[in-house]
Amino acid sequence: MRMLSARLSSRRRSPLAGVVVLLLGLLVTGGAYALLSPATAQDSAAGDEALVSQGRELFLVGCASCHGKNAEGIVTQDGTQYGPSLVGVGAAAVDFQVSTGRMPMAQPGVQAPRKDRLYNEEETRQLAAYVASLGPGPAIPTAEQYDPETIPEEEREEAIVRGGEFFRTNCTACHNFAGSGGALPGGKYAPTLIGVEPKHVYEAMLTGPQQMPVFSDDVLKPEEKRDVIAYLQANEETPNYGGSALGSYGPVSEGMFAWLAGIGVLVGFAVWIAAHSTRSKKGVQQ
Amino acid sequence: MAIATNGKQAAKAEKPSKIGGAATWADDRLGLATIAKKQIRKVFPDHWSFMLGEIALWSFVVLLLTGVFLTLWFKPSMAEVTYMGSYDQLRGLHMSEAYASTLEISFDVRGGLLMRQMHHWSAMLFIAAMFVHMMRVFFTGAFRKPRELNWVIGGLLLMLGILEGFAGYSLPDDLLSGTGLRIADGLMKSVPVLGTYVSFFAFGGEFPGDDIIPRLYTVHVLLIPGLLLALIGAHMLLLVYHKHTQWAGPGRTEENVVGFPMMPVYAAKAGGFFFIVFGVTALMGGLMQINPVWRFGPYNPAEVTAGSQPDWYMGVAEGLLRIMPGWETELFGFTLSWNVFIPGVVAPGIIFGLVLAYPFIEAWITGDKREHHLLQRPRNAPNRTAFMVAMMTLYGLLWAAGGNDILAVVFNLNLNYITYFMRVAVFVGPVIAFILARRWAISLQRHDQEALLHGYETGVIMRSPEGAYSERHLPIDPARAYTLTARDRDQVYALPSGEDENGVKAPGTRRNRLRAKLSHYWFAHNVQKPTREELEEAREHAEHELAMHSGGHQHMPAGDYLGDHELDGHPADGHQFDGRHDVHGEELRKH
Numbered sequence: 001m002r003m004l005s006a007r008l009s010s011r012r013r014s015p016l017a018g019v020v021v022l023l024l025g026l027l028v029t030g031g032a033y034a035l036l037s038p039a040t041a042q043d044s045a046a047g048d049e050a051l052v053s054q055g056r057e058l059f060l061v062g063c064a065s066c067h068g069k070n071a072e073g074i075v076t077q078d079g080t081q082y083g084p085s086l087v088g089v090g091a092a093a094v095d096f097q098v099s100t101g102r103m104p105m106a107q108p109g110v111q112a113p114r115k116d117r118l119y120n121e122e123e124t125r126q127l128a129a130y131v132a133s134l135g136p137g138p139a140i141p142t143a144e145q146y147d148p149e150t151i152p153e154e155e156r157e158e159a160i161v162r163g164g165e166f167f168r169t170n171c172t173a174c175h176n177f178a179g180s181g182g183a184l185p186g187g188k189y190a191p192t193l194i195g196v197e198p199k200h201v202y203e204a205m206l207t208g209p210q211q212m213p214v215f216s217d218d219v220l221k222p223e224e225k226r227d228v229i230a231y232l233q234a235n236e237e238t239p240n241y242g243g244s245a246l247g248s249y250g251p252v253s254e255g256m257f258a259w260l261a262g263i264g265v266l267v268g269f270a271v272w273i274a275a276h277s278t279r280s281k282k283g284v285q286q
Numbered sequence: 287m288a289i290a291t292n293g294k295q296a297a298k299a300e301k302p303s304k305i306g307g308a309a310t311w312a313d314d315r316l317g318l319a320t321i322a323k324k325q326i327r328k329v330f331p332d333h334w335s336f337m338l339g340e341i342a343l344w345s346f347v348v349l350l351l352t353g354v355f356l357t358l359w360f361k362p363s364m365a366e367v368t369y370m371g372s373y374d375q376l377r378g379l380h381m382s383e384a385y386a387s388t389l390e391i392s393f394d395v396r397g398g399l400l401m402r403q404m405h406h407w408s409a410m411l412f413i414a415a416m417f418v419h420m421m422r423v424f425f426t427g428a429f430r431k432p433r434e435l436n437w438v439i440g441g442l443l444l445m446l447g448i449l450e451g452f453a454g455y456s457l458p459d460d461l462l463s464g465t466g467l468r469i470a471d472g473l474m475k476s477v478p479v480l481g482t483y484v485s486f487f488a489f490g491g492e493f494p495g496d497d498i499i500p501r502l503y504t505v506h507v508l509l510i511p512g513l514l515l516a517l518i519g520a521h522m523l524l525l526v527y528h529k530h531t532q533w534a535g536p537g538r539t540e541e542n543v544v545g546f547p548m549m550p551v552y553a554a555k556a557g558g559f560f561f562i563v564f565g566v567t568a569l570m571g572g573l574m575q576i577n578p579v580w581r582f583g584p585y586n587p588a589e590v591t592a593g594s595q596p597d598w599y600m601g602v603a604e605g606l607l608r609i610m611p612g613w614e615t616e617l618f619g620f621t622l623s624w625n626v627f628i629p630g631v632v633a634p635g636i637i638f639g640l641v642l643a644y645p646f647i648e649a650w651i652t653g654d655k656r657e658h659h660l661l662q663r664p665r666n667a668p669n670r671t672a673f674m675v676a677m678m679t680l681y682g683l684l685w686a687a688g689g690n691d692i693l694a695v696v697f698n699l700n701l702n703y704i705t706y707f708m709r710v711a712v713f714v715g716p717v718i719a720f721i722l723a724r725r726w727a728i729s730l731q732r733h734d735q736e737a738l739l740h741g742y743e744t745g746v747i748m749r750s751p752e753g754a755y756s757e758r759h760l761p762i763d764p765a766r767a768y769t770l771t772a773r774d775r776d777q778v779y780a781l782p783s784g785e786d787e788n789g790v791k792a793p794g795t796r797r798n799r800l801r802a803k804l805s806h807y808w809f810a811h812n813v814q815k816p817t818r819e820e821l822e823e824a825r826e827h828a829e830h831e832l833a834m835h836s837g838g839h840q841h842m843p844a845g846d847y848l849g850d851h852e853l854d855g856h857p858a859d860g861h862q863f864d865g866r867h868d869v870h871g872e873e874l875r876k877h
Contacts, residue, residue: 110700161378168461168583172591177461177581182592183694183701190592234375235581241392242399242575248593249696250462252689254576255598258410262570263418266341266411267334269562273555274334 048129055130058123062104071134082108089207090137091128096203098124100196110187111210138206145222146202148230156230163231166224170215178248179232184211194236198229315432316524330552331532331545335422340556342415344563345408346518352405353507359395361387362457362503364496373580381459381584384499388458388579404571409454411567413447413599420444424644424674427662428531431655434645436524441642443517446510448599453506455577455597459499462577464585465594467498469607469630476626494587534660534772536765543659595689602681604688606633609708651804653779665734666773668727669808675723676716683712724811731813734770737762738816739824761828771815779805 060069066083068074073085083105086094097103101115119127128140144150151159168177171193176182179193188211193201205225208214215225246253330336363383369376371386372393391398420440423429429437452470456463471493475481490497529543538544546552570576582591596604606629613624640647648670649655664671686693687708694701741759748756761767781802816824 157374158378160375164375164583165379168586168589168591172461172589174592176592177583178578180593181695183691185701187694187700187702189695231375238375240575241580242403242578243573245575245578247696248578248581249692250591250593251577251595251597252593252601252692254574255410255601255685257570257574258407258414258598261574262407262411262566263341263414265566266415266563267338267418269559269566270337270341271334273559274332274337 051126051129052133053130055126055128055133058119058127059130062119063127066105071131086131086134088135088137089131091132091140092138092203093207093209094128094131095124095140096200096207096209098127100200102209111189114191138203141199141202141206141222143199146198146226146229148198148226148233151226151230159227159230160234161231162224163227163229163234166220166228167231170220171228174212176248177250178245179235180248193232196232198233201229201232202226315435316527329543329545329547330530331538331543333533335426336530337559338415338422339419340559341563342412342419343518344560345412345415345567346514347560348408348564348567349405349412350511352401352408353511355397355401356391356405357507359387359391359398360384360457360503362500364459364494364499376580376583379584382499384457384459385579385584388460392580400568400571403574403576404567405454406576407570407574408567409451410576410597410599411563413444413451416440416444416447417599421674421678425664425671426531427658427667427670429645430658431645431649432657433524433528433531434649436521436528437645438642439517439521439524441638443514443521444641445638446514446517450506450510450514451597451599453502453510456502457499457506458577458579459585460577460579461582461585461589461591462579462594464494464587465590466596466600467494468587469596472626473630476623476630478620478622478627494585529659531659531661533769535769538660538772540657540659592691595692598685601685601688602637603630603634605684605686605690605708606630607688608690609687609705609712611709651779651801651808653777653801653805660772662773665727665730666812668724668731668812671727672720672722672724676720679719680712680716683708683715687712728811728813735813735816738767738770739820741824741828759828761825767821771821773815775814776809776812778802778809 059067059071063071063083066074067086068083071086074082076082094103097112098119099117099121101117102112104118105112106115117124131137132139148156148159167179171179174182174184174190175193176190181192182190184190190212196204202225204212205215205220205228206217220228246257361383365383366380367383367386369379369381369386369389371377371389373389376389388402391402393399423437423440452466456467456470471485471489474485474488477484485493488498488501489495490501530545532538532543532545535544546555583589595601607626610625610629613628615622615624687705690701690704690708693699693704741761744758744760746758748758750756762770779802781798
């Protein structure tokens with residue numbers, strides 16, 4: 001219920017609100033049907049078709065207001081895009097955007113922020129299938145592709161070292177040396193990579209959301225993408241040698257701590273020492 | 287046990303010649319002739335703010351100790367090696383020996399990481415402590431004659447400390463080191479005409495080359511520490527020769543120093559403070575990660591990372607670079623990069639020049655050629671105080687501008703807006719800060735004036751028979767009154783008449799006019815301490831009031847009263863706690 005009303009309120013601003021209300025009834029019945037009989041959505045081509053049509057329905061309700069009824073994109077009067085065309089972005093893009101909660105966007109803004117996901121896995125698969133049916137694009141990666149666990153034990157360490165090199169060459173400029181995020185011009189930002197699921201890291205590289213460049217398989221081979229993920233994972237698992245990392249933001253936060261913790265405490269001690277002798281001096285005077 | 291020693295003035299020749307005058311000038315300040323005199327029972331006054339320089343000194347000692355430890359393992363070489371140490375994420379990678387040995391110190395030398403971190407934290411503290419120490423000296427006017435040269439030495443120490451820190455930051459040859467050197471290279475190259483030559487000379491060819499780290503190493507462990515030591519020595523010798531300044535107060539004059547003798551009290555305290563500084567640095571080194579080079583990776587000109595910033599003391603240069611508009615000029619096919627030259631070379635030069643020259647500039651404006659051993663309270667030099675506050679504001683803003691991307695990420699701000707804001711704020715902010723601080727200081731002066739002439743607010747509210755309320759003021763403690771009045775009256779520099787009796791213009795009239803204007807601005811708004819007559823009148827007034835109150839605690843002699851109420855002449859309960867009387871055994875009467 002919460003999910004539904006959230007969707008409703010995010011739609012209320014849209015000019016298609018009337019359509020949405022009409023479609024809502026459809027959604028409830030259709031969605032309930034789909035959920036109650038998941039077996040239909042399996043293997044065969046007929047199953048695929050069912051997925052696509054269910055996805056299309058979800059899309060019309062939740063996404064069409066920005067991306068257009070056929071996902072062709074909506075261009076506003078002043079020429080900017082309300083929502084880009086999704087033809088050819090592929091299932092991977094949809095899976096990334098929807099599972100990280102970026103889509104559906106709650107309101108137009110410089111960047112769609114990560115938030116709690118609104119569609120469950122089943123619905124996400126349906127949406128992805130629908131968008132994938134519009135034109136060829138990268139498919140949702142399989143676990144063998146992105147999961148560092150699939151790297152043989154004896155090669156893992158080398159993979160991590162290689163991944164580190166790829167990471168520093170391709171990603172740190174935006175995401176920071178520790179993956180703790182960085183700012184981009186115009187209020188945009190590269191989010192933190194800490195705690196992001198391997199699958200989403202892979203999809204992000206594959207589809208290049210928003211300001212992020214696409215790292216196609218020619219630029220970064222699938223194994224190399226997996227190496228990067230292995231490095232990120234290793235980075236998260238290694239302890240913070242040398243104490244608290246102070247946010248991993250580099251010298252600016254270190255400088256702040258030097259002043260607040262270091263000089264602050266030392267000046268406090270100076271005051272303390274001086275106060276002590278003043279008292280003893282007063283004692284002598286009396 | 288406080289003791290006082292009387293300062294001895296060096297004997298002065300009657301009428302010195304030009305050269306003799308210069309020698310006397312130097313001797314008055316440096317005491318080269320008298321320096322050998324016994325300094326055994328040197329006295330040091332006590333105040334927390336006099337210990338800030340000590341933080342810097344002890345941090346420097348920690349730097350020396352930990353630095354020596356690091357030299358035992360660090361290899362200042364850019365030769366390529368394959369890392370085979372125990373940090374998994376980099377094993378098998380090609381890197382410079384400098385970087386590999388830094389990793390070795392961090393992960394394979396017992397206590398190495400702690401030493402590295404302590405070294406880095408104490409470097410930050412060293413420079414920060416120098417800053418706060420200089421701020422104290424500045425705010426209290428301790429740089430005035432005869433201590434101008436010690437101020438200059440302090441300024442040089444600060445500059446060398448910053449250079450030393452930058453050299454140290456560059457040594458490990460990690461990604462941030464290299465990025466920092468890249469910027470230094472850019473600064474050098476921005477110098478018109480000479481730039482590329484300077485850069486090629488420094489790097490032994492095209493950036494980065496193979497020479498810079500061994501060269502910086504020599505600079506970092508030998509050249510600058512040597513200079514620092516020598517200057518610190520001179521700084522301390524001058525401190526001992528001049529004797530320490532002190533706050534005004536009863537028994538403290540321009541001629542004496544009141545405090546603790548060097549041995550044993552002061553030495554024990556200073557020694558204790560060393561261990562506190564060492565302990566705090568060790569705690570920081572043990573608990574707070576600093577410069578995690580293993581995360582940055584080895585320097586590679588093709589890589590860069592978000593969060594690339596210099597250590598905090600270079601933050602100003604970074605900030606200037608970041609907010610500078612991209613101005614460039616083409617001249618005869620050469621590009622003049624104002625966008626780098628102005629913020630990177632010209633601005634720091636001006637800032638440092640101002641800092642070093644400040645005592646002389648101020649002395650010129652005020653025309654004050656006297657010796658000063660009593661400190662000024664910041665409020666009693668409103669313009670100076672305000673100038674420093676403006677500088678601190680500028681510094682803070684520029685540092686924030688240098689961390690604009692971090693601010694944007696942490697506070698969800700727009701990077702561009704921060705930059706636009708800073709471009710305006712670095713000009714407007716210091717001016718606002720100056721005006722506010724100046725007015726604030728003058729208000730505080732008024733407050734002192736008030737306390738001297740009308741006494742302090744006792745918090746005792748009197749109700750007159752008519753029902754009117756008033757607060758009683760009582761004269762302040764004579765010791766405090768003495769302290770408040772122990773300052774010089776400011777003298778506005780008066781313009782000598784522009785022409786002599788023959789109508790010949792005095793030389794340098796334009797300069798004098800400027801000086802008179804500045805002096806007027808400097809002093810005219812200050813509140814001067816009350817005159818003797820004013821003080822005496824205030825005292826009489828206070829005595830009169832007291833006499834009136836001592837009987838019935840009423841504002842009006844009982845006979846003058848024409849109202850209907852019965853006057854019982856009985857002080858309201860609680861007056862005995864007005865802080866003026868001995869309240870031992872007193873109680874509220876609870877009626």
